[in-house]
Amino acid sequence: MTTPLEELLPATRRALLHRIAVAQSEGRAPSLVAAVARDGKLVWTGSRTSVDGHGPDENVQYRIGSITKTFTAVLVLRLRDEGLLDLGDPLEKHLPGTGAGEVTIAELLAHTGGLAAETPGEWWERSSASLRPTLADVLGEQPFRHPVGRRHHYSNPGYTLLGSLIEKVRGVSWEEALRGEILEPLGLNRTGPQPQMPHAGGWAVHPFADVLLPEPSEDLGLMAPAGQLWSTTRDLASFGTFLSTGDDRVLSAESVREMRTPAAPTLPGDREASYGLGMQIVHGEGRTLAGHTGSLPGFLAGLWLSEEDGLVAVTLANCTSGVPVATVAAELLGIVAEAEPRIPEPWRPLPEVDAAVLELAGPWYWGTQTVALRLASEGGVELGPAAGGGRRSRFRANGDGTWTGLDGYYAGEQLRAVRRPDGSVSHLDLGSFVFTREPYDKNAPVPGGVDAEGWRGVPQ
Template sequence: MTSPAELLPATRRALLHRIAVAQRDGRAPSLVAAVARDGELVWTGSRSSVEGHGPDADVQYRIGSITKTFTAVLILRLRDEGLLDLGDPLEKHLPGTGAGEVTVAELLAHTSGLAAETPGEWWERSSAALRPTLAEVLGEQPFRHPVGRRHHYSNPGYTLLGSLVAAVRGVPWEEALRREVLEPLGLTRTSCAPQAPHAGGWAVHPYADVLLPEPSEDLGLMAPAGQLWSTARDLASFAAFLTTGDERVLSAESVREMRTPAAPVVPGDWEASYGLGTQVLRRDGRTLVGHTGSLPGFVAGLWLSEEDGLAAVTLVNCTSGVPAPTVAADLLRIVAAAEPRIPAPWRPLAEVDTATLELAGPWYWGTQVVALRLSADGGVDLGPAAGGGRRSRFRPNGDGTWTGIDGYYAGEVLQAVRRPDGSLSHLDLGSFVFTREPYGAGAPVPGGVDPEGWRGVPR
């Protein structure tokens, strides 16, 4: 009998088939992949061009820009500790860069307008000694677009964020990462320098089955944009953290903020966006959050689907050929389709506040009927009683009010207004008045209500 977390044999075979095809068609020296369900690793697989030497989930690969998500976690920690605000200009904490007008949030979401790459030689294949200071990283003309106007992926932008972490913490970026993220989450096989066993990076000739070793440069100041080495197992654990949070590192609310789109969509690609250090896309009818990564010799992909409780990772040690992010998304889709998530059983609330219970039921915004429902987590949901329309979840503030956490009313405050005698009058939500009856008589409806009330039309 299988455990609830164990995948069915047919699902495991479908996963193996997908990575086998990817490794063969992409002509990759090796490929390793993993799938986690509800935070637990449930499958790993690998393929290799060397007979009998397939990697396992603890072999390190370089993960490239997935490093950016780790850097973003460090920035959100500084914000949560009150050491900076996402709306702060960079100059406030890291003066003299020449790009100080951009905000922390704009750097996180790649809306700073900064160039995609550094000036001079290709930074991924050249010595960091060519860029010893931020001035060399940014160049004389660091901007390519007006600040805050569009999404333009910027590797130098994440160098600035790493330098910001170092400036505020007073320790190097890599030390802050190890101490504040890697060690608390138990990511013992994630590091700035490779640790055995690790894969070597290779280039595969596009028209011949021959290989060329790729250099493995220390990225220096560019490290926060792409330095890390990691394993399929560690990245599956990191994906679980990005789903639920961990109070030792970041709260569930803060990782939810990271997963929320924060940048305009790219013209021509309305299914993709960027959060705070995460890529967000719609694929196969579900929302995927994670990041892609590549450096010479390596490609990587990590995706999670909160609604399915799934995460998938693919790591490959060749410069091109295998679309690792696409393969990771396919692995997630295979499991979601073959073994859809079993919903948790419905259970009644353990306790309920009678004043909150009084709010449940239908309300009217003008003539539109909405329903307020109490949720098991102590919050409330407000949305159309039937059909489509504005819908939001609200978390309690502890003072009888609630703040929207998603949808149209995200960030808005919901308050129940009572009459002097304590009876319930109406709901106030961002200047909107919700009443128990359509344009309820005596309620403070903006513009007032005709005193003659509802009427028919004479014939």
């Protein structure tokens, strides 16, 4: 049964429809489907097709190519969160004998392991998996193209290694882990390694003539963790919401935030794009988008989320090339964000306040720079400039009177309030920085000391 959609304004719906209509027409796609979710609810779906009389809906499957990598990354982060591995571990520790064991798990996730972009031999996306029955066939005799850890170089074989790592550590197939740990808990019933009706067929469109050629649909075998999945706009919108907010049945909000945090150098030639742990990150038009794109012969896919706007947009097409699905998905998200900006939740006071934390609220000084500490929910705090730009971070309470940075310059750093023997607050300590209640407070342990004569004017 199809769930009714939340209403968007008529002008917004028409703008969305116009954008995908232009994309399908100019891109000459046999069909194109799209969806937008807001705050976890599907608010719009649309489709355009070259077939008269009907159009695919939000439950029709398309191949999603490398968006599969994000699912694989979630499975790896689950293993990390369960303490079964560390992202800094070399692959060899858990999956010995590959010939690429010096690469760390984090480097594989972020495509910084220096591995080749593709497999040796025939084009793997259009040839039988029987040609690559082992990891040695996937990697070849010379798996590396760059020094390990030095640059971002997208690697499909790298995610094959991650799939094999999951199977080794978990003791089940990649597909079984995927279904039991992600698809079933999140209710992604129309996502899986094999197509189920109704699904689209993949087509190549001649670059200089309006004629079609069917594309083969190969099972990818060992390469499945890099690009095997089929899905729908409805399922991907739900998955995008999960990637924005987390779900403790699968992965915490903190862990999906880690996936969305840049873990690789800025992509060559594009200062606005970077890569996290299984997720692409782009900056532009005043917002940061995270997600992934995908392609396989006959199919194109794009998924973007904006945490700030509470929006997810998905675009899928059944053609090998021609439709800029990533751009279209980003523009669909932008249309809704600009036409119908997110309505903030009502301001509410904190349910309870620790007096010792409340005492820390207000202005502090790092040297002569004024910063402000503000209380946040669940015992957390925020520290940033009192006015203007500068370093700003959120901190999570550790339960022992200290806080750990969640983002920004101080991500991972510890903040603590240092008290005098009488219990009064002397200063804040943050990664060796001393924050005082007065600029260069002579009664606080300011590194380098404070001139004994104090502040003064210029002699005339």
